[in-house]
Amino acid sequence: MSVRERVSHGTGFDADDLGIAVLRTAFGNYLGATLFLTALAWFGLYWRLGFFSNDQFTFANTLVGVADGHLFIDRAVYGPASGASPGTYLVDGRVYGRNYGIVVVSAVWLVALEAVSLVADVRVVVTGLWSFTVIGAAAGVGVWLDRRRLCVLTGTAVGAAVFVGNLLVATPLSTYWYPLLALQFTTTLAAAFTAVVLYRLVSRRYTDRLGVAAGLAAVFATPLGFWASLPKRHSVTALFVVCVCYTLYRSREAESPVVARRFRALTYAWVGPVTWVHAPEGFFLLVAIAAVDLPTARSNGVRDLFVVGLALSVSLIPFFLTNLAISGQPLQPPRLLPGYSGDVLSGDGKAGGASTSGSSTGGSPADDGQSASGGNVLSRILGQFVASYTVLLDPERIVRIFLRHGYTDSLASSQDAAVNLSVLESMPLLGAIVVYPLFAARRLIRGVSLRKPHFGGRTDPITAVDAFSVVYVVLLFGLALTTLPLHHMFTMRYLHPLYAVGIYWVIRIPAVRRALETAGRSAVAGFGTAVLVGGPLYLCAIAVGDLVLGEAVQLYALVALAVAGAVGCWVLLDTAVGGFESVGAAVLGIAAGITAVYLLVSGITLFPDTGEFLLPLSRTVSERLHFMRLYGSTPSYW
Amino acid sequence: MTDWVVPTTFALFVSILAVASGPLVSAVDVTQQGTPLGDGNTAVTVDSVPTEQVTLEQGRFGSGRYHLAAPPAAITVDRVEGNPALRYTVDIPSLWTTATSRYELAGTEGTRMELRPEPIGISPQRVDQDSYDAILTIWIREGDRERQILLERITIEVEP
Numbered sequence: 001m002s003v004r005e006r007v008s009h010g011t012g013f014d015a016d017d018l019g020i021a022v023l024r025t026a027f028g029n030y031l032g033a034t035l036f037l038t039a040l041a042w043f044g045l046y047w048r049l050g051f052f053s054n055d056q057f058t059f060a061n062t063l064v065g066v067a068d069g070h071l072f073i074d075r076a077v078y079g080p081a082s083g084a085s086p087g088t089y090l091v092d093g094r095v096y097g098r099n100y101g102i103v104v105v106s107a108v109w110l111v112a113l114e115a116v117s118l119v120a121d122v123r124v125v126v127t128g129l130w131s132f133t134v135i136g137a138a139a140g141v142g143v144w145l146d147r148r149r150l151c152v153l154t155g156t157a158v159g160a161a162v163f164v165g166n167l168l169v170a171t172p173l174s175t176y177w178y179p180l181l182a183l184q185f186t187t188t189l190a191a192a193f194t195a196v197v198l199y200r201l202v203s204r205r206y207t208d209r210l211g212v213a214a215g216l217a218a219v220f221a222t223p224l225g226f227w228a229s230l231p232k233r234h235s236v237t238a239l240f241v242v243c244v245c246y247t248l249y250r251s252r253e254a255e256s257p258v259v260a261r262r263f264r265a266l267t268y269a270w271v272g273p274v275t276w277v278h279a280p281e282g283f284f285l286l287v288a289i290a291a292v293d294l295p296t297a298r299s300n301g302v303r304d305l306f307v308v309g310l311a312l313s314v315s316l317i318p319f320f321l322t323n324l325a326i327s328g329q330p331l332q333p334p335r336l337l338p339g340y341s342g343d344v345l346s347g348d349g350k351a352g353g354a355s356t357s358g359s360s361t362g363g364s365p366a367d368d369g370q371s372a373s374g375g376n377v378l379s380r381i382l383g384q385f386v387a388s389y390t391v392l393l394d395p396e397r398i399v400r401i402f403l404r405h406g407y408t409d410s411l412a413s414s415q416d417a418a419v420n421l422s423v424l425e426s427m428p429l430l431g432a433i434v435v436y437p438l439f440a441a442r443r444l445i446r447g448v449s450l451r452k453p454h455f456g457g458r459t460d461p462i463t464a465v466d467a468f469s470v471v472y473v474v475l476l477f478g479l480a481l482t483t484l485p486l487h488h489m490f491t492m493r494y495l496h497p498l499y500a501v502g503i504y505w506v507i508r509i510p511a512v513r514r515a516l517e518t519a520g521r522s523a524v525a526g527f528g529t530a531v532l533v534g535g536p537l538y539l540c541a542i543a544v545g546d547l548v549l550g551e552a553v554q555l556y557a558l559v560a561l562a563v564a565g566a567v568g569c570w571v572l573l574d575t576a577v578g579g580f581e582s583v584g585a586a587v588l589g590i591a592a593g594i595t596a597v598y599l600l601v602s603g604i605t606l607f608p609d610t611g612e613f614l615l616p617l618s619r620t621v622s623e624r625l626h627f628m629r630l631y632g633s634t635p636s637y638w
Numbered sequence: 639m640t641d642w643v644v645p646t647t648f649a650l651f652v653s654i655l656a657v658a659s660g661p662l663v664s665a666v667d668v669t670q671q672g673t674p675l676g677d678g679n680t681a682v683t684v685d686s687v688p689t690e691q692v693t694l695e696q697g698r699f700g701s702g703r704y705h706l707a708a709p710p711a712a713i714t715v716d717r718v719e720g721n722p723a724l725r726y727t728v729d730i731p732s733l734w735t736t737a738t739s740r741y742e743l744a745g746t747e748g749t750r751m752e753l754r755p756e757p758i759g760i761s762p763q764r765v766d767q768d769s770y771d772a773i774l775t776i777w778i779r780e781g782d783r784e785r786q787i788l789l790e791r792i793t794i795e796v797e798p
Contacts, residue, residue, distance in 0.1 A: 120653075120660035123669055128652035135645050149641050156645045163652065172669040407702020413761035418701035548757040550701035558699055633739040633756065 026193075028200045031208060034140025035199050035215040039192035041133040042219055043228040045618060046603025047184065049177045050610035051078065052230050053488060057085035059231050060179045062097030066107045067179070071325055072096050073345070077179075082342030089337040091327055095344055098334040099233050100322045101276030102186050110182035123173040126181075126614055127166040131159035162617065170616040177612070183231035190235040191228035194500050195219045197242045201249055202507050205462055213516050213523070214507045220527075221592035222499040223426045223491035225599040229614075233277050234496035237285075240270040241472060241497040244289060245465050245504060252296070252461035261304060265311035267293065272315025276322065279333035280381075284479055286312070288472035296459040296467070336377065388481035400485045401492060404561060406554060408485050415487035418550035424564050425557040426491035427499050428591040431564030432506045432571045439575075466508070469501045511574040515584035526586035530593020538601055539625065552606055556598045563591045678720020679780040680743050684788050685712040685750070687774055692728065692755075694765065694796045703759040704796070706737050710752035711776070718747040725777040725784075726753040730770050730794065733760060770794045 027033040051057060057079025065073045072094040076083030089096045097103065116125055138155020142148040195218040203211025218224055227234045244267055251263035267289055275282025294300060320330035327337055391397050400408055405422040424430055480494040491499075506512055516523055542552050570587050574580045604618060605625045613619040658665045692708040706728060713724075721744035729736040737756040753776070776788040 117661070119662050120656035121669065124652070124656040124659055128656060131652070132645075132649070135648070139641075139645075152641045153644060156648055159645075160648050163648075167655075167668050170669040171671060404700075406700035407697075407762075409702075409763065413763040416761050416763070417703060417759050418697065545698075546707075548697060548701075548705045548759070550697045550703050550705075550759060551699050554697070554699035554701040633741065 027196055028203075030140055030143055031203070031212060032196045032199055032215075034137055034144070035212065035219070036192050036196050037133045037137040037140065038216070039195050039219040039228075040188065041130065041137055043188050043191065043225060044130045044133065044614060046600055047188070047229040047614035047618070048603065048607075048609045049173075049180060049612040049614060050608075051180070052607070052609060053232075054079060055086040056180070056183075056231050058087040058097045059099065059103065059183055061085070061088075062100070062103050063106050063110060063179045063183060065097075066100075066103050067110050071100065071322065076345045080342070081345070083345035084340055084342035088340040089326075089334050090340040090344065091337055093344060095340050096326050096334055096337070099277050100334070101273055101278075101318070102183065102231070102233060102236055104318070104322075106179075106182040106186045109185045110179055113178050113182060117175070117178070121172075122178075123170050123616070124167070126173070127163055127170070127616065130166075130615060131163040134159040134162070162615075166616045169620045171619075180231065181614075184229045187231055187235040188228045190239040191224050192219075194224055194235070194239045194242055197239070197246050198500065198503055201242065201246045201465075201504065204246075204249065204253070206507075206513060207517070209520060210507060210513055210516055213520075214503050217429060217506075217592055218500060218503050220596040220599070221427065221429050222503060222595065223493070223496065224499055225596075226426075226491050226602070227493060227496065232493070233281075234493050236277050237274055237281050238497040238500040240274045241285065242500045242504070243270045244285065244472075245468060245501075248289070248293065248468055249461045249465050251293075252459060252464045257298065260298060261307055264293065264297065264304070265307045268308050268312040269315040271312055272317070272319060275316060275333075276319040279319070279335060280479060282319075284475040285472065288468060288475050291471050292464055292468040296464050298458060384482055385478040388478045391481040391484070392477075397485065401481070405485065405557065407550075410485065411487050417487075419553050420485065420487070420489045421491050421553065421557050421560075423492050423495060423498065425560045426595075427502060428560045428564035428567060428595060429506055429588065430499075430502050431567035431591070432509055432512055432588075433502070434568040435509055435511070435571045435575050436505075438572065462508075465504070469504060473498055473501055509571060509575075511571050511578075511584065512588065515574070515581045515588065519582035519585035522582040522585035523589040523592075526589025527593040527596070528589075530590045531596055534594050535597045535601065538597055539605075542605075549606060553602070556594075556602075559594060560598070563587075563594055567591050675721060675742060676723045676779045677781050678718065678722040678744070680715065680719070680722045680778060681717045682724070682743075682778065682787065683714045683716060684776060685714055687711040687776075687788065687790055689774075689790060689792050692772065692774075692792055692794045694760065694770070694794055696762065696797065697759075702762060704762060704765050705757045705759050706755050706794075707757075707797075708755055710754050711774075712750055712752055713776070714750050715743060715746045715748065718743050718745075720744070722781075723779040724751075724753070725775075725779065726755065727773075727775050727777075728755045728792075728794075729773045729775070731773075732767070732770055733764060735760065765796060768796050770796070 023033065027036060051060075057076075058073075060078045061073045061076055061083060062071075064075055064077050065071065068074070073083055073088065073096065079085040083095055087098050089098070113122065116122060135152070135155040138151045138158070139148065142151025142155075145151065195215040198218050199211040199215035201211075202214040224235065224238060247263045247267040247270070251260050251267060254260040254263060268286070271282050271286045271289065274285050297304065319333070323332050323334075324330045326334060391401075400406075400410075400422065402423045403425075405418075405420050405425060407418045408416060408420070476495060476497060484492065484494060486494070538556065541547065541555060545551075547555065566587050570580060570584045574584050604613075604622045608622050611619060611622060613622065655666070655668070657663055659668045688708040688711060692706070694704040695707040697703050697705060708728075711726060721742055724741045724743055725738060726741070727736055727738045735758060737758045739754060739756045741751065741753065770793070772792050772794045774788070774790045774792050775786055777784050777786050
């Protein structure tokens with residue numbers, strides 16, 4: 001009798017069904033699971049082990065504390081010995097970190113990792129797992145193409161070959177990296193699930209093919225891939241924003257009021273985890289949900305509102321409990337506490353002083369590390385929004401943020417390295433959204449109201465999602481624009497959820513859907529050409545042209561801008577006159593392809609951190625490419 | 639179900655290998671440590687260093703910042719034991735900055751090596767002279783001992 005049979009024996013409970021139910025909830029169907037594995041395999045290729053910015057020391061130190069069973073940091077294992085890395089706070093002589101939502105989840109992975117390390121070589125385990133993501137993805141593709149056997153065998157051959165290759169150049173994985181690895185695992189899962197949820201949303205409204213295209217675009221053609229394995233909050237907040245889109249859609253689409261109510265409650269439940277990770281982003285997510293959900297709901301009866309309120313409250317419990325444990329006040333997240341400036345953990349015995357100016361390099365839009373009372377917070381937020389929307393009137397800054405970043409002299413002389421990209425340079429596919437003003441103009445000319453036709457007397461589900469995405473992005477701008485442009489943004493990371501929403505906006509354009517539906521092959525060809533030709537070409541340009549880091553990043557930026565322009569021109573032309581499907585699909589494929597090239601090349605050679613990678617082969621490739629004038633030293637000195 | 643025989647076999651292989659190389663069994667060691675850095679000794683000859691042609695060049699493609707550009711310095715590694723290290727620096731005192739690149743020497747015996755200065759970036763906001771005095775040095779690290787094998791005073795021109 002197998003374990004499964006023993007578990008379910010005589011209970012009338014079938015573990016098989018339970019497993020399938022769990023998988024269905026997480027991935028939707030096998031296509032969702034395939035996308036998930038594809039995303040993990042891709043992110044794994046350039047998964048670096050190293051601290052990309054100094055607030056990640058805080059992250060890792062906090063995780064060490066949480067794994068020891070407490071929320072405070074008592075050992076500064078990473079970063080400065082004083083433990084005073086950005087994002088640390090001081091309460092009653094104890095040092096705390098932030099982003100506890102990510103830290104607590106990562107603690108589970110850390111414990112698992114340490115358990116595994118007792119019996120097995122962790123390097124062998126992680127490289128083996130990576131090979132299995134390849135095999136799993138290949139099997140999924142096999143089902144899709146109805147070539148199961150061939151695909152499984154090919155996938156296994158590739159996975160096994162890479163595994164052996166990895167072993168040939170493997171070095172031991174130091175325990176030093178375990179906490180970082182756990183944090184990276186959380187953010188990578190979040191990024192992979194973002195693609196899955198986008199697939200589910202798009203395939204529910206349109207077709208599987210468009211859903212798969214949306215999911216793949218999220219993985220390969222957006223900065224979601226850039227931040228996937230970098231332990232920051234961005235991947236996680238982006239995930240929950242698309243989760244809101246999905247459940248909001250389901251709540252409007254459902255025929256049965258019970259199902260509708262369930263999904264509506266779930267929509268509000270995503271607020272809790274985001275707030276636990278980053279309170280301001282959670283708060284404005286809630287505002288955006290409420291602003292769209294309340295006016296468009298089927299009914300706002302006492303019972304409906306009670307269920308919604310209950311879901312929201314329950315989801316916020318971890319956030320409240322964490323705050324209660326840290327500051328004694330459930331509504332005061334770490335970011336509102338006094339900043340820590342060192343000397344508690346450095347062991348000179350004095351209780352440390354709180355810093356008055358807590359400006360941090362890894363800070364957040366609503367972050368200046370000072371304590372503030374409720375009214376104070378409100379006026380500060382209001383001030384921030386006013387300041388942010390004023391930025392919209394400053395063409396110079398708007399161009400830097402959204403179109404062409406380049407060298408920006410408003411940054412301090414120590415922080416003006418041209419390693420940052422604008423929004424459009426980060427995701428050239430977004431060039432397609434220039435068509436929206438055209439849609440609006442058309443409607444105005446035809447005299448049709450901006451409201452879409454109703455859906456059986458109710459709001460069309462997609463209209464609710466459209467409205468939410470716009471309201472959310474407007475609020476996100478209000479939160480972030482005033483701080484931009486800023487150093488260490490790379491892909492305008494404070495606007496990160498915009499890229500996930502951007503995929504949705506692009507797929508909502510009829511010309512894009514028509515092109516992908518009728519000329520999918522052109523899109524694949526465009527993508528393949530861009531990757532297979534563009535990748536080696538980019539590496540050659542860096543090597544032959546003797547480029548330094550800033551030049552390499554900005555060279556990509558110029559190419560991305562040109563391609564974004566082509567995407568924009570095509571979509572306007574196709575919308576105006578029609579009939580350019582296969583050209584359009586190819587252009588979209590190229591735009592996705594060059595972004596994929598940048599993700600891979602930047603991950604492996606431009607920003608290799610310590611030169612240490614999850615996959616030993618990635619490290620070998622990275623070291624082989626060091627003839628470029630990017631670093632000068634031999635790889636062990638990066 | 640036969641589709642899964644091959645991947646399952648692979649899974650079994652990975653699991654067995656992972657445990658066999660793990661701390662409990664330690665039957666095989668698939669991971670190897672590199673040679674420790676900086677330990678050992680060496681003899682090198684400096685063939686040439688750039689003295690006239692070191693410049694500060696402004697980045698192309700709109701990247702704006704200046705970076706150090708120079709033809710490579712060339713050395714011949716006559717003899718190597720262990721993994722000693724070499725440090726090549728260009729110090730620009732009036733800009734408060736030093737470009738440092740480091741090289742492992744293990745496995746380079748009898749070869750000619752090209753050294754390149756670290757392409758440090760310097761903000762255009764800080765570059766206010768046409769040329770800068772700089773000091774170019776090469777150091778060898780052998781265990782705890784570090785010795786200087788070259789010191790050259792040079793002038794760095796700022797490319798317009």
